[in-house]
Amino acid sequence: MTRRERDAYPESGTGPSGSGRRNQGSGFSDALPGHEASPDLWQEEVTDSLRTSSPVMAEVLEQVRLVAATDSTVLLTGESGTGKGVTARLIHALSPRKNLPFASVHCGAIADSLIESELFGHEKGAFTGAVTRKKGRFELALGGTIFLDEIGTITAGTQIKLLQVLQDRTFQPVGAERVMETNARILAATNNDLEKMCAEGLFREDLYYRLKVFPLEVPPLRKRKEDIPHLARVFLRRLDRHYGKGISGLEPGVLKALLAYDWPGNIRELENLMERAYILEKGDMLSRGSFPSDFFHSGKSFVEAAKAEDLPTLPEMRAEVLARAEKQYLKQVLAANQGRINKSAATAGIGTRQLHKLMTKYNLRKEEFKKGYSD
Numbered sequence: 168m169t170r171r172e173r174d175a176y177p178e179s180g181t182g183p184s185g186s187g188r189r190n191q192g193s194g195f196s197d198a199l200p201g202h203e204a205s206p207d208l209w210q211e212e213v214t215d216s217l218r219t220s221s222p223v224m225a226e227v228l229e230q231v232r233l234v235a236a237t238d239s240t241v242l243l244t245g246e247s248g249t250g251k252g253v254t255a256r257l258i259h260a261l262s263p264r265k266n267l268p269f270a271s272v273h274c275g276a277i278a279d280s281l282i283e284s285e286l287f288g289h290e291k292g293a294f295t296g297a298v299t300r301k302k303g304r305f306e307l308a309l310g311g312t313i314f315l316d317e318i319g320t321i322t323a324g325t326q327i328k329l330l331q332v333l334q335d336r337t338f339q340p341v342g343a344e345r346v347m348e349t350n351a352r353i354l355a356a357t358n359n360d361l362e363k364m365c366a367e368g369l370f371r372e373d374l375y376y377r378l379k380v381f382p383l384e385v386p387p388l389r390k391r392k393e394d395i396p397h398l399a400r401v402f403l404r405r406l407d408r409h410y411g412k413g414i415s416g417l418e419p420g421v422l423k424a425l426l427a428y429d430w431p432g433n434i435r436e437l438e439n440l441m442e443r444a445y446i447l448e449k450g451d452m453l454s455r456g457s458f459p460s461d462f463f464h465s466g467k468s469f470v471e472a473a474k475a476e477d478l479p480t481l482p483e484m485r486a487e488v489l490a491r492a493e494k495q496y497l498k499q500v501l502a503a504n505q506g507r508i509n510k511s512a513a514t515a516g517i518g519t520r521q522l523h524k525l526m527t528k529y530n531l532r533k534e535e536f537k538k539g540y541s542d
Contacts, residue, residue: 248435293342
């Protein structure tokens, strides 16, 4: 992977043709808080996901780039909360199928009695409650990509049907006599040891090897700590865009504490912690007081990170101070000019385009300053 690809700058649900859903997490662990993902947010997730400072993750992204160009089945493995769902969406977004549907199915969240209907559809009257014909995910994928999360939870009957899809590219809706064809690409993910499940008779060995055409392990956050600053900024940016509190960064020492922690819950734990801190924060920077005390006192945390040797570097401190001063200055300029963009840009000695970019960066809206500024 090139430096440009890594630095290309990284919510969820589906691709441009699909619909979003709220899930257990968001962002890098699974999905954006929110609703349907627009094409712009879809592209933002792609670029955000391509940025890494971790050699381990850079290797994973290189494999993602290579396999995305193919139609091969991919089996994503790794601990819970590492971002397997985002990796699946990234494979789709970088593939020739990127403008076709991306259908995500959390197999573990669907009742055993309904999983076959969800995947393959059913005919009217196929079972009690089937009052109309329903199209399954494979039929709806329409040549796109279908992502089967927690594949290790599917029933034995569903395993047989899925094996048929992988072998013959065909399937039968529940209660139907006709055989349907599919050209959807299959991506699957699990945090279970499927090989062990095969040995215990819990998972079909032939299906396992059909899924494992291209195995790809997503590393835990503790093995890619270099990405924590970027991930924290991304989550903060998304939270601020969603809630609009105007929080623009982390106070000195906070990032050092995040880097010291081992993150057993991986990216999802980091994201949830950032969201909690954001909700509690009353200032314009995330402070230590907004984080839970049990986090501070478990393992390497704020207590240790507050030591002199763990203080921010001078460049980090300068960047934080500059961001805070820049935002405060823009508030004053906009207030002095009653929110008028042309006059505010002239006062600041910059162009209107640059002013708009800075206002977006700091979540400032001209309407807030039309009656004067007060802090």
